[in-house]
Amino acid sequence: MPEDSLKIGLDELWKRLSTSNSGSLLKKHLTPTVYEKLKDKVTDYGGSLADCIRSGCLHLKSHCGIYASDPDAYDVFSDVFYPVIKDYHGVQTLAHPKPDFGDLDNLGFGDLDPKNDFINSTRIRVGRSHANFGFPATSTKEDRLEMERMTVAALRTLRGELAGKYFPLSTMTPAVEKQMIQDHFLFRNDDPVLGDANGYDDWPAGRGIFFSNNKRFLVWLNEEDHLRIISMQEGGNLAEVWQRLVKGLTALEKKLTFAHHPKFGYLTFCPTNLGTTLRASVHIRIPNLSKKPDFKQICDKLNLQPRGIHGEHSESEGGVYDISNKRRMGLTEIDAIQEMRRGVEKIIELESNLRKTKK
Missing domain, CATH: 3.30.590.10 (Glutamine synthetase/guanido kinase, catalytic domain)
Incomplete structure (x- = not known):
């Protein structure tokens, strides 16, 4: 990462995002109210809101615009992450099912193109x-x-x-x-x-x-x-x-x-x-x-x-x-x-x- 981008503080990052016409999911869901609520929070790993939004604030054409600083970030900064996740994945509720990889011996499918035409x-x-x-x-x-x-x-x-x-x-x-x-x-x-x-x-x-x-x-x-x-x-x-x-x-x-x-x-x-x-x-x-x-x-x-x-x-x-x-x-x-x-x-x-x- 360019070294000078690390020196850009949260206030400046927020200014760049909030005054932009970015179409990112970050801009859509990090409203002024949400920003004020989250700006001082820190995860157990030491992750900050700046860590999560820096890239999206510097690259305003990004579609998503936000990364998780660590596993805890999804819940600590849930006021922005939850709506971004729902929006991107097109789900109304966050209730992902338990893993299921199917019966490997009876998948019901095999080669989708056995003649190699496509x-x-x-x-x-x-x-x-x-x-x-x-x-x-x-x-x-x-x-x-x-x-x-x-x-x-x-x-x-x-x-x-x-x-x-x-x-x-x-x-x-x-x-x-x-x-x-x-x-x-x-x-x-x-x-x-x-x-x-x-x-x-x-x-x-x-x-x-x-x-x-x-x-x-x-x-x-x-x-x-x-x-x-x-x-x-x-x-x-x-x-x-x-x-x-x-x-x-x-x-x-x-x-x-x-x-x-x-x-x-x-x-x-x-x-x-x-x-x-x-x-x-x-x-x-x-x-x-x-x-x-x-x-x-x-x-x-x-x-x-x-x-x-x-x-x-x-x-x-x-x-x-x-x-x-x-x-x-x-x-x-x-x-x-x-x-x-x-x-x-x-x-x-x-x-x-x-x-x-x-x-």
Whole structure:
């Protein structure tokens, strides 16, 4: 994070936000009354309102605009976090169900594209936070190194197709770095919005990437969240990707304790990723459907989110889109996967029909 941004006090941050025309959820819900109520509060981790809103006040075009300084922040600053969470996730009440990953032996679905006509690859990721540790704004270098030590010890217990190797960013060789860039595994410290939320403090200490020997199971350490756990492979076999992710999660949970909240589900740094924290996506070839003027509305009705293949705000290439589930809160993990599965099947049906009409 730029050093001078840390020196900007809460009064100045509030002035910049309150006098702006920002369309962020932070600006919408941090009213003058709420600000006065929260401005002097501090969490048990030492987190302040300034820690939570700094990035959103410096980057007024942010959609959300607020990060949690630590797990306690969601309740200590509930007068702003609760309405932001309800607004973003489209839920009326904060009552997330208990985790449910489904019956892995009887999922009722398999490969969504067995003939490989549409789907290039399938990817599912979840975020996890270590219990009893702050998020970036309230974590020290020692905290990050301890979380790295704990996680690497757990990763070393993985067996079978989950077994692999951990690569710390601090000691990564140029050759390994080049390969990780080619594999699209490497994460960087180049997002100013995340940087001004303390996301890159003490970089690269405590940060690294684990991937299985077959490169289908990955774990990012201290990127944005403490852990980003990822299962992926080429093609459309959603069942295999899901089964691998859940097996990996189950194995890690035997060694690690993750932060969980009765109202929000699994806790993460950004309130947009609460609940299941789950994002299941496909890179899918839909050159005809994506040209329709109502393409985004079609996705909205299916609770899907279309993105370019290089992530949010990027463009499509050759009619290939990243299509993922939109909802993360108010439903179980298996429900989120099934919703994504049904949506992708409908997208394939619509694209298939358009291809037929062009012949």
